[in-house]
Each structure stands twice: as C-alpha cells, then as structure tokens.
Amino acid sequence: MSKRTASPRQLSSGSDRVFEGLILALAAVIVLVFVLSVYQLGTESWPALQKFGLNFFTSRVWNPVTGEFGAAAMIAGTLVTSLAALAISVPLAIASALFVAEYAPKWLANPVGYLIELLAAVPSVVYGLWALFVIAPILGRWQTNYFTSPENLQTLTRCTELWNSNQTSLECFFVPSSAAGRGLALAIIILTVMILPYTASVARDVIRLVPQDQREAMYALGATKWEVISRAILPYARAGIMGGVILALGRALGETLAVAMVIGDSQDILKSIWGNASTMASVISNQFGDAQEALHRSSVVTLGLSLFFLSVVVNYVARLIIARLTPKGIQ
Amino acid sequence: MSAATTPRSTRHQLSPARRAKNLVMGGLIVLATAIVVAPLILIFAYLIREGLGAMNLDFFTKVPAPEGETGGGLANAILGSIEMLAMASILGVLVGVSGGIFLAEYPRHPLMPSIRMISDVLAGIPAIVMGLVAYGLIVLQFGFSGLAGAVALGFLMIPIVVRTTEEVLKLVPQTVREAGLALGLPKWLVTLRIVLPAAAGGIVTGVMLALARVAGEAAPLLFTAFGNSQINLDPTKPMSALPLEIYRGATSAYDENQRLAKAGALLLITLIFLTSLLARRASRRK
Numbered sequence: 001m002s003k004r005t006a007s008p009r010q011l012s013s014g015s016d017r018v019f020e021g022l023i024l025a026l027a028a029v030i031v032l033v034f035v036l037s038v039y040q041l042g043t044e045s046w047p048a049l050q051k052f053g054l055n056f057f058t059s060r061v062w063n064p065v066t067g068e069f070g071a072a073a074m075i076a077g078t079l080v081t082s083l084a085a086l087a088i089s090v091p092l093a094i095a096s097a098l099f100v101a102e103y104a105p106k107w108l109a110n111p112v113g114y115l116i117e118l119l120a121a122v123p124s125v126v127y128g129l130w131a132l133f134v135i136a137p138i139l140g141r142w143q144t145n146y147f148t149s150p151e152n153l154q155t156l157t158r159c160t161e162l163w164n165s166n167q168t169s170l171e172c173f174f175v176p177s178s179a180a181g182r183g184l185a186l187a188i189i190i191l192t193v194m195i196l197p198y199t200a201s202v203a204r205d206v207i208r209l210v211p212q213d214q215r216e217a218m219y220a221l222g223a224t225k226w227e228v229i230s231r232a233i234l235p236y237a238r239a240g241i242m243g244g245v246i247l248a249l250g251r252a253l254g255e256t257l258a259v260a261m262v263i264g265d266s267q268d269i270l271k272s273i274w275g276n277a278s279t280m281a282s283v284i285s286n287q288f289g290d291a292q293e294a295l296h297r298s299s300v301v302t303l304g305l306s307l308f309f310l311s312v313v314v315n316y317v318a319r320l321i322i323a324r325l326t327p328k329g330i331q
Numbered sequence: 332m333s334a335a336t337t338p339r340s341t342r343h344q345l346s347p348a349r350r351a352k353n354l355v356m357g358g359l360i361v362l363a364t365a366i367v368v369a370p371l372i373l374i375f376a377y378l379i380r381e382g383l384g385a386m387n388l389d390f391f392t393k394v395p396a397p398e399g400e401t402g403g404g405l406a407n408a409i410l411g412s413i414e415m416l417a418m419a420s421i422l423g424v425l426v427g428v429s430g431g432i433f434l435a436e437y438p439r440h441p442l443m444p445s446i447r448m449i450s451d452v453l454a455g456i457p458a459i460v461m462g463l464v465a466y467g468l469i470v471l472q473f474g475f476s477g478l479a480g481a482v483a484l485g486f487l488m489i490p491i492v493v494r495t496t497e498e499v500l501k502l503v504p505q506t507v508r509e510a511g512l513a514l515g516l517p518k519w520l521v522t523l524r525i526v527l528p529a530a531a532g533g534i535v536t537g538v539m540l541a542l543a544r545v546a547g548e549a550a551p552l553l554f555t556a557f558g559n560s561q562i563n564l565d566p567t568k569p570m571s572a573l574p575l576e577i578y579r580g581a582t583s584a585y586d587e588n589q590r591l592a593k594a595g596a597l598l599l600i601t602l603i604f605l606t607s608l609l610a611r612r613a614s615r616r617k
Contacts, residue, residue: 019519020437026429027446030493033486034449037456040467095363103360114611115368121607122374123547125574126596129581130374133381133589193370200367224345224353247455254457256550257578281550284459288466288554304463308456315455316448 037308045302048295056302062267062283064291069299071280071306073267078279080270081184081259082252085191090245093196097203098229113204120197128261131190132182136262140181143274147179159272168271176274184270184277187263191255195248202244202322206237243322250314254307256281280307375600382597385590394561395576401587405595407562408576411477414564415556415572416546418481423488423545424538430489431496431534436522447497454490461486462551470555477563477570480556484548488541495537499530536610543606547599549574573599 048056048069059070100113146152159172177183210233218232234241264276265286278286280303291297345353389404396403433440434447465483469476503526511521527534549572552558557569558579573595580592 016518019517019522023429023433023437024440024442026426027433027442029426030430030446030450030453030489033489034453036468037460037464040464041460044463044467092363092367095360096367099360099364103357112364112368115371118604118607119367119371121543121547121603122371123549123574123577123596123599123603125547125549125577125581126374126378126600129577129592129596130370130377132581133593134373134377196367224349226353226356227349229356250455254455254459256457256459261578261582281457281459284463285550285553288463301463301467304460308460311455311457311460312452315452318455319451 041301041305041308045298045305048298048302051295052299056299057306060269062299064287064293064296067293067295069295071299071303073269074278074280074283074303075306076270077184077263077277078253078281080277081187081191081263081279082249084188085195085252086245086249088188089192089196089248090199092192093199093244093248094203094234094241096196096200097207098233100204101207102225102229102233113201116197116200116204118197119193120201122194124194124255124257125261127190127194128258131186131258131262135189136181136186138181139186139274140179143176143179143181146176163271166269166271173272174274175272177272178275180264182262182264182276183272183274184263185273187259187277187279188273190258190262191252194255194258195252198248198251199241199244202247203237203241206240206244207233209240210236239321239324243318246314246318246321250311250318253314254281254311256285260285280304378593378597378600381590382593382595385594386597390591390594395591396587398583398585398588403587403591405573405576405591405598407559408571408573408595409598410562410564411556411559411571411575412546412573414566415477415481415484415552415570416542418478418566419484419488419545420538420542422482422485423492423541426485427489427492427538427541428496428534430493431500432522432527434493434497435500436518436526450490450493453486454494457550458483458487458548459550459553462554465551466554473567475555475557475569477556477566477568480552480570480572481566483551483555484545487545487548487551488538491541491544492534492537495540496530496534499533499537500526502533503529532613536614539606539610539613543603543610546606547574547603549578553578 052059052069056069056071057075058072059068060072061068061070062073063069096112096116100109100116104112147156155171155175159168159175159177162168162172163177214232214236215228218228223231259279260282263278263282265278265282266276267278267283268276270277284300284304284307288297288300291300389402391404391409392406393402393404394407395405430446430450434443434450437443461483465479465486469479469482473479507525507529508521511525512518516524552572552575556572556575558575559569559571563570577592577595577599580588580590580595583589583592
C-alpha cells in the first residue's frame with residue numbers, strides 16, 4: 001500500500017479500497033475464529049482452573065463422583081501414546097520416503113507415493129473401526145495364549161500382586177493385564193499408522209530437494225548407494241525431516257476418535273502397556289457429552305484448552321523448522 | 332586396503348562388508364515401505380469383504396433399524412453429511428478464498444504476516460477442540476443442530492483452503508496482472524476477472540481436498556450435530572453424518588449396527604479416495 005499520491009492506479013482507488021476492505025474483513029474471520037476459540041475455551045475452563053489451579057495438571061485423581069479433577073493421567077497417556085507412535089513411525093516413514101525418492105523406478109514411485117498420501121485421507125473413525133474389528137482380536141488371541149500357558153503363571157501372579165497395590169515394575173509393564181485386545185498398546189499401533197504419512201510426505205519432499213551434485217559428488221568418491229543416502233542425503237535433509245516429525249507429533253497429540261475407540265477409557269495410573277488408559281482427546285470425546293456437573297464439564301474443556309495451546313506450540317515450531325530449511329547449505 | 336593397490340585397469344571392487352551393508356539397508360527400506368503401505372490395502376480389502384454385502388438399495392434409502400432389529404440403512408447419515416458439507420463449504424470457501432486472496436495479493440499489508448501465521452496455526456488445532464468451540468458458540472444458545480456441525484467443519488476447512496488458494500494465486504504470473512492493470516482496470520477487477528479465473532482450477536482442487544479432509548471427521552460433530560436416527564433436512568435440528576454413524580455403529584454391541592458401520596466406512600473411504608484422486612489428477616494436468 002504505497003503512499004505515493006501521483007500513481008495512476010490511484011485513479012480507481014475508491015472501488016479498490018472497498019474491495020480491499022471486503023477481502024480484509026473476510027480474512028479477518030480467520031483471526032476471529034482463533035480469538036473466539038481462545039475466549040470460548042478460556043471462559044469455559046475458568047471454573048476448573050480457578051478451583052484446582054496448577055494442581056489440575058499434576059494431580060492424578062480424576063473422579064467425577066467426588067468432584068476432583070486432575071489431568072496427570074491423561075497428559076501421561078497423551079505423551080506416551082504420541083511419543084511411542086512417533087518412535088516407531090519415524091524410521092518407517094523415512095525409509096518409505098527414501099524408497100519413493102531414491103530407490104523406486106518412476107512407474108512405481110508415483111503409485112507408492114500416492115498410496116502413502118492416501119493413508120492421510122483415511123478418516124479417524126475408519127482406522128478406529130479397523131483396529132477394533134481386526135487388530136484387537138489378534139492381540140486378544142495372543143493375550144489369551146499368554147494367560148493360558150502355564151510357564152507364565154508365576155510372572156502373572158507376581159504382577160497381579162504388584163498391580164493390585166497400584167505399582168508396577170519394568171517387567172510387569174510389558175505383561176498383558178487383560179485379554180480384551182484393547183488398550184494403550186493398540187492405541188499406539190493405530191496412531192503409528194495414522195501419523196506415518198505426515199512424516200513420510202514431508203521427508204520425501206525434502207529428500208527430493210537435496211541437490212543432485214550432492215549425490216554425484218559422493219558417488220564419484222566410490223560410495224555405495226547406502227553410503228550416499230546415509231552420509232550425503234540424510235544429513236542434508238535432516239532439518240526438514242525434523243519439521244515433518246514435529247508435524248506428525250502435532251497430529252498424534254490431537255488424534256481423537258481412533259484412539260478413543262481402542263484405548264479403553266480408564267483414568268487409573270498406567271500399570272501395563274496392554275492395560276486401559278486415556279488421552280486428553282479421548283477423554284474429551286468420551287466424557288464431554290455425559291458430563292452433567294459444571295465442574296466436570298469445565299475440567300473437560302480445560303483439557304481442550306491445553307490441547308489447543310499444545311498444538312499451537314507444536315505446529316508453530318514445526319513451521320519454523322520447515323521454513324528455516326529453505327535449501328541453503330544446511331549444517 | 333586392497334582397492335588402492337590393484338592396477339587401474341581392473342574394475343573398482345567393493346569390500347564384502349560394504350556390499351552387504353548396502354544390500355541389507357536397501358532390503359530394509361523396501362520392507363519398511365511394504366509395512367507402510369500394507370495397512371491401507373488391508374483396510375480397504377477388509378471393508379470391501381465386510382461392507383460390500385450390506386450396500387444394497389436399503390442402505391441408501393432407509394434409516395437405521397431400531398437397536399436389536401435387522402435391516403435399515405444410512406440414508407439419514409448420507410443426507411446429513413451432504414447437507415452439512417455443503418453448508419461448511421460456503422463458510423470454508425468464502426473465508427478461505429478471501430484469506431488466500433488477501434495473503435497472495437496484498438503481501439505488503441501490515442496484517443498479512445499475522446493472518447498467515449494464525450491460519451497456519453489453525454490448521455493444526457485438533458478437530459475435537461473445534462467441536463468444543465462450536466459447542467460453546469452455538470449449541471449452548473441454540474441446542475444441537477446441523478448448522479453447528481457445519482460451522483465446526485467450516486472452521487476446519489478454512490486454513491486448508493487459505494493455504495492452497497494462496498499457493499495457486501502465487502503461481503499466476505505477475506505479467507498477467509500487469510497486463511490487466513495496463514489496460515486501466517482497477518486492481519479489484521484484475522483480481523476478480525483475471526487472476527481468480529486463471530487460478531480457478533487450483534482453487535477447486537484445494538476445496539475438494541479440504542472437503543475430503545473434513546468429510547471423514549466425526550470428532551467435531553459429536554457435540555454439535557449430535558446425530559439423528561431419522562432423516563432430517565432442517566439445519567436447526569440435530570443431524571446425522573456418515574462418520575458419526577460409523578463411530579456409533581463400530582462401538583455398538585449389535586451386529587446389525589456394526590454391519591452398517593462397515594458399509595458406511597466403505598462408502599466414505601471410497602468417496603474420499605475418489606475425491607482426492609480427482610483433485611490430484613486436476614492439479615497434475617496444470
């Protein structure tokens with residue numbers, strides 16, 4: 001918007017100003033949505049925040065009957081599921097990106113790349129349905145086998161005692177606690193699948209941006225394909241890949257229904273990776289509709305507010321990293 | 332290092348260890364890719380096997396049978412989804428395209444960086460949180476309604492449409508704008524009559540991708556549209572949607588509801604795949 005007055009474009013400045021105002025007003029709706037969201041979530045979560053203060057985030061008691069609400073269990077559930085899913089999915093995603101960008105011939109690279117992108121288009125409920133009807137029975141069968149085979153009896157008795165006194169050990173953390181198939185482990189499995197395409201497509205784009213010279217210089221030194229990938233391509237692309245990883249983390253933190261359908265909705269302390277648990281998003285979807293008490297409702301909205309700010313921060317960091325990457329000698 | 336001592340004429344020989352590592356890593360990469368793609372194929376195959384049989388005429392024309400009874404369809408959900416997506420598109424396209432025009436055509440406006448940042452940030456807000464926001468904004472005053480669901484979906488569409496519109500508008504060559512201005516057209520006419528038509532294909536692609544993305548969302552509808560076991564076209568009343576029925580059916584104890592959920596999932600996933608396939612085709616042709 002230059003301040004020059006003699007410009008010939010100023011001839012039609014009247015209609016231009018109206019149009020600019022209109023576009024700006026409509027674009028301002030974006031800001032309005034953001035502000036309204038913060039305001040709405042803020043006012044509704046105020047009663048809970050006022051009552052519990054910071055204890056809300058550190059207390060492990062979530063009891064609608066006694067009116068005590070602390071979110072530590074679901075914060076832990078959110079972090080455990082997201083980080084575990086991230087740890088499994090990142091190597092797979094990078095490998096598939098390398099396949100599409102470096103290994104596959106063109107006739108194969110395009111369809112495979114497209115299939116990976118379609119993974120991101122599958123709705124959350126469909127993932128949940130598949131996990132519930134296909135994977136849960138498989139896990140359940142394995143768990144039943146574990147329970148019925150005699151050699152596990154000792155471990156099971158030991159762990160059950162520990163669990164009953166609300167404790168766990170490293171060994172018992174990996175011992176199944178029920179034969180339902182559902183639980184934290186299934187949530188991690190389905191989250192892994194769901195966030196794969198986000199890391200994979202960013203990684204693929206960044207790997208394609210690595211200059212051809214970089215590869216050729218390495219080949220000229222006599223390197224094998226893997227050496228080119230591990231020493232010339234991945235180091236060059238790592239900042240961008242990191243951006244994709246954080247984007248996937250943002251997705252994992254907010255993923256709701258697929259997780260809510262399979263995680264078992266329990267706010268107890270996590271005693272086994274096979275046991276029931278909950279995440280912040282799964283508690284919102286499972287409890288907000290039934291919450292009758294004002295304080296319960298407000299506490300659930302506080303979870304939403306925390307999730308809101310968490311995803312704002314995570315996405316902002318991801319965008320910063322991706323923006324920084326703009327190919328220029330990355331070190 | 333034997334390679335250093337061999338005469339120049341012999342071909343360069345890899346040490347067995349390096350050759351083995353290269354082969355193993357290549358194999359692992361292929362294996363990992365197979366693992367990544369497998370779930371998609373497995374899900375699709377499962378839904379075809381379990382859901383195709385339930386996709387008969389009743390599925391498209393009837394509402395779900397009362398719990399425990401057999402038969403029925405998802406006509407209420409199909410119509411509800413179509414209506415809510417249409418209403419969401421009005422909001423998403425109007426605000427999204429305007430936002431994209433603002434970001435691309437007024438790059439020196441002092442508000443531009445903040446609007447772009449907020450739009451980017453909105454793209455990452457979990458859908459369920461948008462459901463809570465729409466609940467507080469609309470449902471608290473007017474009760475559950477299809478309109479509230481459409482607003483939640485529209486909020487989710489906005490950042491996607493903004494981003495694609497901005498990107499497509501930036502692809503329109505500057506010379507095209509200058510040619511219009513040189514003819515004496517005011518900037519708003521250049522934008523509306525020259526730049527937008529040139530970018531229309533890309534914008535339509537972006538809108539289709541946004542639609543495909545929100546069509547599968549059930550989380551923001553749980554506390555807004557709420558669901559309805561009857562056919563309802565009145566946007567001020569509770570309304571059903573395909574993802575909502577899939578969610579309810581999949582978590583229901585009745586075989587019949589589960590069967591409908593699987594057929595609904597097959598329909599939804601097929602429509603979403605077709606939409607994104609079309610969008611991809613259209614964007615590649617450009």
